[in-house]
Amino acid sequence: MSSTKNKPVYWAHQRGLDSEKLVQKFYEKKGYTLLAQRVITPFAEVDLIFQTPEGHALMVEVKTTNIADFQPHRISWKQKARLVRALQYLTSKLENLVEVHWAFVTKEGKVTIIEDISG
Template identity: 65%
Template sequence: MIKYYQLKCCHLLGQRVKTPFAEVDLLFKTPRQTLLMVEVKTTNLSDFQPFRITKKQKARLVRAMLFLAARWDVLVEIHWAFVTKDGEITVFEDISD
């Protein structure tokens, strides 16, 4: 997953970054100088099921995003990355309902 984002010129700032609201799997700085939070989910299915993302999970990550945005004084994006055991990666860049 890290290499996937590094190939997009993102710089890894940390893994399993703890905030008061949630642990962020991966945190990157993007070429646009924004932060990118990536929540990684593994799945055995090549036809994954994004409904596995609960409203509670989304809410926790949104609170973590707001915390990081205030702390770093930058915009923060959230991506959900689904990875199959074969290494197939699918990324959702918009987690809104």
Template identity: 35%
Template sequence: MSDIALTPASKTAQRRGTTSYHAGVAAEQIAQRRYEQAGYTLLAQRWRGKAGEVDLIFSKNGETVFVEVKRARDFAQAVERIGPAQMARISCAAEEYAAKLPRGRLSLMRIDVALVNGTGACHIIKNAFGA
């Protein structure tokens, strides 16, 4: 059995991937603090269902809030990183999670997007996928 050597290009890609992962985790922590400071209780982090993953799930006053966290250099770039296919996956995952709640899909819930820019500022768009 031989070891597979990484090429310089694959090492660079691996470093970028690791850096992006840690930046994403930091952005989730920033968003989590914002929600907790506003009185929300964290129910789950990176909850994964059959349909996909939800970054953060909170509860406050009987409402379940599903949060997608997006990080970029600025807020405009962050919001552009959410496409229709991802919105559909997040919505399906949220419905899957809601099915386990006492009132099921009749539960009070919303999907927010937390945008985190390069300086660590956080802007929350409440009910980002709804009317």
């Protein structure tokens, strides 16, 4: 009989958590404050939500990738649509969520930010 207390953590899940932690540190060094992590909306799970130094909210979707040149291709149209719906949902709840960023993290720990998800 296995215990949920000792539930195995799969390497891909752990790598995602590690990437989120790197992105969190990246933004905190720039003066952002983490408000929430892994927020579940009816449309998508939002990886990180920060308060910007200017006082509004920032939603960050974190992607782990092996190849830096492949990063923009990791964002599908469906992912963008789900994220936009989650943004609209959270905007209505927080009344100030105005920015969305994609954060890509390589296995070496390099963080690349894409600020425009509309393309």
